[in-house]
Amino acid sequence: MTLTKTLLATTCLTFVAGIAGAESHGNMADSMTIVSWGGAYQQSQIKAYAEPYMEANPGVTITWDESSNEAVAKLRAQSEAGNITWDLVDVEGPDSQRLCDEGLAMEIDFNEVLAEGDDGSSAEDDFGPSVINECFIPQIVFSTTFGYRTDVAEWNGATPDSVCAIFDTETFPGKRSLEKRPKKNLEWALLCDGVAKDDLYDVLDEDGGVERALAKLDTIKDQVVWWSAGADTPQLLADGEVVMGSTYNGRLFSVIEEQKQPVAMLWDYEVFDFDGWIIPADLPEDRLNRVLDFVKFATDTQRLADQAKYISYGPARASSQPLVGQHADLGIDMAPHMPTNPANQKNFLVNNIEWWSDNQDDVESKFQSWLVK
Amino acid sequence: MTDTAATTATPEDTGPMLAADGTPLKRSLARALRAQKMRALALIAPLLIFVLLTFIAPIVDMLFRSVENQIVSDTLPRTTLALKDWDDSTGDLPGDDIFFAAYQDIFLAAEAKTHTRLGTRLNYEFTGVSSLFRKSGRGLDDIGEVYQDAFKDLDKDWDKGAPWVELMGSDDFVAEAQAWEKGDALPEFELRDGMADLLPLTAVAYEDFARFQRVEEEKSLLKEEPWTLVHTMLFRDLQAQDVSGYSGPRAEMLKAADALVDGGELPPLDVRTTFEKIDKDWMDVDVWETIKMYSPNYTNGYFLNAVDMQKTPDGPAWRDDDERIYGLLFKRTMFMSLVITFSCIALAYPVAFLLSNLPARTANLLMILVLLPFWTSLLVRTSAWKVMLQQQGVINDVLVWIGLVDDANRLVMINNQLGTIIAMTHILLPFMILPMYSVMSTIPQTYVRAAKSLGATNWTAFWRVYFPQSVPGIGAGSILVFILSIGYYITPEIVGGTTGTFISNRIAYHISSSLNWGLAAALGTILLAVVLILYWAYDKIVGIDNVKLGG
Known part of the structure; x- marks a missing residue:
C-alpha cells in the first residue's frame, strides 16, 4: 500500500515538475546524460563546460556516464532497442565517422548550431580542419606521441630527437611500448622506412604496402610491449618497464609535470586526432533542444580555451588558441604543452580517416595475424 | 484396488473402468494429471517467461545475426533482383539496366541515409566499398540535375511542389493535400488514374518520394520539389512514351517537356559513365560480384570468415596466410x-x-x-x-x-x-x-x-x-x-x-x-x-x- 502511494506520489510529482520545467525553459528537458571518457579528461569537461552551464541554468541536472570507449557499440544497441538514453557523447574522430555512416549520429548544421568565434569568424571557419564529417562537433586536438625515460644508462647520454629512434635499437636499446592497433604504427614504420609524409597513404594503398610497414615493425617486434589502454604507457615508463613508448600527450604531461617522473616528451611526427561530441540521432524534441543549448555554450571560444587549464589538449577552435592560459593547479603556462603549439608542430601527421574507414578491417586482420605469429 | 485387479483380469467382460461420474477412469486420471501439470506450469510461468525473455531470447537474437544478411536486399532491392540474371563468370561488367537499377536504389538509400550503413556492411567483405557508397550517395544527384535544370528552364513550375502534385496525384489527394494544415496527419499519396501507364518510371519514383516526405520528413508534398531522380525518370518516360493523348491537369506543361525531350537537345542518360566518374571502382567486376554474392537474405559468409575462409564466386576458399588468425x-x-x-x-x-x-x-x-x-x-x-x-x-x-x-x-x-x-x-x-x-x-x-x-x-x-x-x-x-x-x-x-x-x-x-x-x-x-x-x-x-x- 505504502509503496503504491509513494509510487503514485512520485509519478505525480515528476509529472508536475515536467510541466513546470517545460513552461519555464520553453520546450527543453531538465536533465541530460553526457557520455565521456572518465578520468582527468572528463573532470576537465565538468570544470570547463558543465559547472558554468549549470550555474547559468539552475535546475538542470547533468548525469555523467564513462562509456566513451564502447560508445559506438552501446549507441547501436540503444538504437536497435529503440531507447536512446544518452543525450551527448564524446567520441574520437574515426568513431564519429562510423556513427555518422551508421545513421546513429545526428547531422549538424555547423553555423546554425554552434556559436561563432569571438573574433567574428563563422563556426565552420573557426573550427577549420577539425570539421571532419557532418556529425562531429570538435572539442580538442590531441596527439599521440612518444615519451622516453631520461635516465637510461645504456644510451650513453644520447636523447631521441626523431620518431625513428623507436626503430634504432643500437643507439637506444631497451623495450618500447606501442599500441596494439595498426593505426599510427604503420604510418610511423613507413616514415622511418624512407617514405615521404605525403606519400604514406599511396604506399599503403599499393600491393605490399601494408606488408612493407609490418616488415619494418618486424625489426623491433621482440622489443615491443603492446598496449591497449591509454594508461599503460605512462605506467610502463614510470616503472622502467620500457624506455620509450607512444601514448596521448595529455597522459605524458601528467607523468612529466604532475608526477615528476624522469620522462621527457618527443614532439616529432606526432599524430593529430580530434575528439568531440556527437548528438545521437532521433532524440525527442525537448531533449534535443537542451543538448543543442548546452553544445552551443560548451563549444564557444572561451569554454574551449578554459578546458586547457585542466588538461594539456589543444582547443579545436582557432579563436581559442590565444586565450589558453595557465594550468589551474600547477600554475604553469599551458601553451608550450599544447599539441597545437607551433613549436610542437615542426613535423606532424594527421590520420587519413577516409582511408582508415575503408581499410580498417582488412589491415586490422593482417596486423593481428602478424602480431600473433 | 480389487476393482483394478478385476479389470486387468477380465477387461473384455466389464469394458473400461469407469470413474464415479461415469467417464472412463483413464481419461479422468489423465485430466486430473493435466490440470496438476498446468497448475505447476502456471506457478513457474513467471520465472520461465522471465528467463525466456531476458536470457534466452537475446542470446538467440545475437546468434541469429551470424547468418542474417537482409541489409543488402533491403537497401538495394532492384539491383539485387537485376543481378540475379547477371553471369559473373564471364568477367564482364553488368549491363546498363543493372547500373540503372543501382542508380535508383542508391539514390533512395542516400535520401534515407542507409547507403553508408550498407557500405560499412559490405566493406567487411570487400575493402573500399565503404567510401565507394559514401561518395556515390553524394554524386548520384548529378545525373538528374541536368534534366531538372532543363525542365526548370523550360517552365519554372517543374521546380515546384504543387504542379507536380496536380500532375501526379489523384483529384482526391490534391483536395486533401490542399486542405491539410500543420499538425494534422499527412494524407496518404494516391496516384492519378492512368499515370502508372502514361509515365511508369516517374510514377514509381514519385510514389517513393511521396512516401518518404510523408513518413520521414513529415512535410507537405505541395511545398517540396521532387528529387532529381524523379526528373531523370520523367526524361526516360518522355523518351519512351507518347503523351499526346493526355488531357488531365498540367497537360500543356507535360507536352512542352515532351517536345523538349523529343527535340533531342538534352544529353542522353548515361548512368554507367556517371558511376565511373564518381569512382572508377564501380568498373571493378569484384565490387558487383561482392554485391551479388551477398544478395541473399541469409549468408554463411560470417561463419566462413570465422574459420579463416572467404566467399568467392567459385565457392568457399581459404584466406591468404597473412590474414588467417x-x-x-x-x-x-x-x-x-x-x-x-x-x-x-x-x-x-x-x-x-x-x-x-x-x-x-x-x-x-x-x-x-x-x-x-x-x-x-x-x-x-x-x-x-x-x-x-x-x-x-x-x-x-x-x-x-x-x-x-x-x-x-x-x-x-x-x-x-x-x-x-x-x-x-x-x-x-x-x-x-x-x-x-x-x-x-x-x-x-x-x-x-x-x-x-x-x-x-x-x-x-x-x-x-x-x-x-x-x-x-x-x-x-x-x-x-x-x-x-x-x-x-x-x-x-x-x-x-x-x-x-x-x-x-x-x-x-x-x-x-x-x-x-x-x-x-x-x-x-x-x-x-x-x-x-x-x-x-x-x-x-x-x-x-x-x-x-x-x-
Whole structure:
C-alpha cells in the first residue's frame, strides 16, 4: 500500500515538475546524460563546460556516464532497442565517422548550431580542419606521441630527437611500448622506412604496402610491449618497464609535470586526432533542444580555451588558441604543452580517416595475424 | 484396488473402468494429471517467461545475426533482383539496366541515409566499398540535375511542389493535400488514374518520394520539389512514351517537356559513365560480384570468415596466410584453457583437502582467505599481477636481490602466455576449490581409517579409497573453470600481450570497435558449439552423473 502511494506520489510529482520545467525553459528537458571518457579528461569537461552551464541554468541536472570507449557499440544497441538514453557523447574522430555512416549520429548544421568565434569568424571557419564529417562537433586536438625515460644508462647520454629512434635499437636499446592497433604504427614504420609524409597513404594503398610497414615493425617486434589502454604507457615508463613508448600527450604531461617522473616528451611526427561530441540521432524534441543549448555554450571560444587549464589538449577552435592560459593547479603556462603549439608542430601527421574507414578491417586482420605469429 | 485387479483380469467382460461420474477412469486420471501439470506450469510461468525473455531470447537474437544478411536486399532491392540474371563468370561488367537499377536504389538509400550503413556492411567483405557508397550517395544527384535544370528552364513550375502534385496525384489527394494544415496527419499519396501507364518510371519514383516526405520528413508534398531522380525518370518516360493523348491537369506543361525531350537537345542518360566518374571502382567486376554474392537474405559468409575462409564466386576458399588468425586463436584458447584448468586442479586439490580435514573453526578461517581474493575486483587482481610479474616487478626484484637472476636478464613473465596462465589460474582458483571442498567434506574419514586398519599404506589409502570419492568435485570444478576461462577476455587483454590473448578478445573487438556483430556472433556460436561438444564428450568419457557441486 505504502509503496503504491509513494509510487503514485512520485509519478505525480515528476509529472508536475515536467510541466513546470517545460513552461519555464520553453520546450527543453531538465536533465541530460553526457557520455565521456572518465578520468582527468572528463573532470576537465565538468570544470570547463558543465559547472558554468549549470550555474547559468539552475535546475538542470547533468548525469555523467564513462562509456566513451564502447560508445559506438552501446549507441547501436540503444538504437536497435529503440531507447536512446544518452543525450551527448564524446567520441574520437574515426568513431564519429562510423556513427555518422551508421545513421546513429545526428547531422549538424555547423553555423546554425554552434556559436561563432569571438573574433567574428563563422563556426565552420573557426573550427577549420577539425570539421571532419557532418556529425562531429570538435572539442580538442590531441596527439599521440612518444615519451622516453631520461635516465637510461645504456644510451650513453644520447636523447631521441626523431620518431625513428623507436626503430634504432643500437643507439637506444631497451623495450618500447606501442599500441596494439595498426593505426599510427604503420604510418610511423613507413616514415622511418624512407617514405615521404605525403606519400604514406599511396604506399599503403599499393600491393605490399601494408606488408612493407609490418616488415619494418618486424625489426623491433621482440622489443615491443603492446598496449591497449591509454594508461599503460605512462605506467610502463614510470616503472622502467620500457624506455620509450607512444601514448596521448595529455597522459605524458601528467607523468612529466604532475608526477615528476624522469620522462621527457618527443614532439616529432606526432599524430593529430580530434575528439568531440556527437548528438545521437532521433532524440525527442525537448531533449534535443537542451543538448543543442548546452553544445552551443560548451563549444564557444572561451569554454574551449578554459578546458586547457585542466588538461594539456589543444582547443579545436582557432579563436581559442590565444586565450589558453595557465594550468589551474600547477600554475604553469599551458601553451608550450599544447599539441597545437607551433613549436610542437615542426613535423606532424594527421590520420587519413577516409582511408582508415575503408581499410580498417582488412589491415586490422593482417596486423593481428602478424602480431600473433 | 480389487476393482483394478478385476479389470486387468477380465477387461473384455466389464469394458473400461469407469470413474464415479461415469467417464472412463483413464481419461479422468489423465485430466486430473493435466490440470496438476498446468497448475505447476502456471506457478513457474513467471520465472520461465522471465528467463525466456531476458536470457534466452537475446542470446538467440545475437546468434541469429551470424547468418542474417537482409541489409543488402533491403537497401538495394532492384539491383539485387537485376543481378540475379547477371553471369559473373564471364568477367564482364553488368549491363546498363543493372547500373540503372543501382542508380535508383542508391539514390533512395542516400535520401534515407542507409547507403553508408550498407557500405560499412559490405566493406567487411570487400575493402573500399565503404567510401565507394559514401561518395556515390553524394554524386548520384548529378545525373538528374541536368534534366531538372532543363525542365526548370523550360517552365519554372517543374521546380515546384504543387504542379507536380496536380500532375501526379489523384483529384482526391490534391483536395486533401490542399486542405491539410500543420499538425494534422499527412494524407496518404494516391496516384492519378492512368499515370502508372502514361509515365511508369516517374510514377514509381514519385510514389517513393511521396512516401518518404510523408513518413520521414513529415512535410507537405505541395511545398517540396521532387528529387532529381524523379526528373531523370520523367526524361526516360518522355523518351519512351507518347503523351499526346493526355488531357488531365498540367497537360500543356507535360507536352512542352515532351517536345523538349523529343527535340533531342538534352544529353542522353548515361548512368554507367556517371558511376565511373564518381569512382572508377564501380568498373571493378569484384565490387558487383561482392554485391551479388551477398544478395541473399541469409549468408554463411560470417561463419566462413570465422574459420579463416572467404566467399568467392567459385565457392568457399581459404584466406591468404597473412590474414588467417581465428583458427590459431581457437586452438590457443582451447589449449590455454586446458592448461589453466589443470593448474587449478593441481593447486586446488591440496587446499581443498586441507580445508576439509581441519576442524571447522580453522577451516572457516582459511576459507575466508580463499574467498577474500574472490571478492576483490577482477581488475585489481589482474593489475596486481602486473606489478608482481613485470620485469621491474616484485618477483624479478627479489630474484635479482638474492642473486638467482642476473640484472640484465630479468625473466619475462608477463605479456605472454605465461602471464595469462598465472593470472587466470589465480583468478579462477576459487571456482575449483569450492566444489572440491564441498565434495571432500562429505567423504567420511572413517573410510580412510578403515583402509589403513586393513593394512593399506598412506598412499594406497588415499589413492584407492579417498581419491575416487573426490573425483566428482574435480569434475565439477574443471567444468566450471574450463567454461569460464574460454570466455575470459579482460585478463588476457591486460596481461596476455600478443601470444596470450584469447578468441574472446577478438569477439570483444568486433562487438565494440569494428561493429562487425555478424562476425562476432559467428565466432560466439562456434565457441558455444565447441563447449557443447566438449561437454558431450565429457559426459561420454567421465559421465555427467559423476559431477557434484556438493553433498
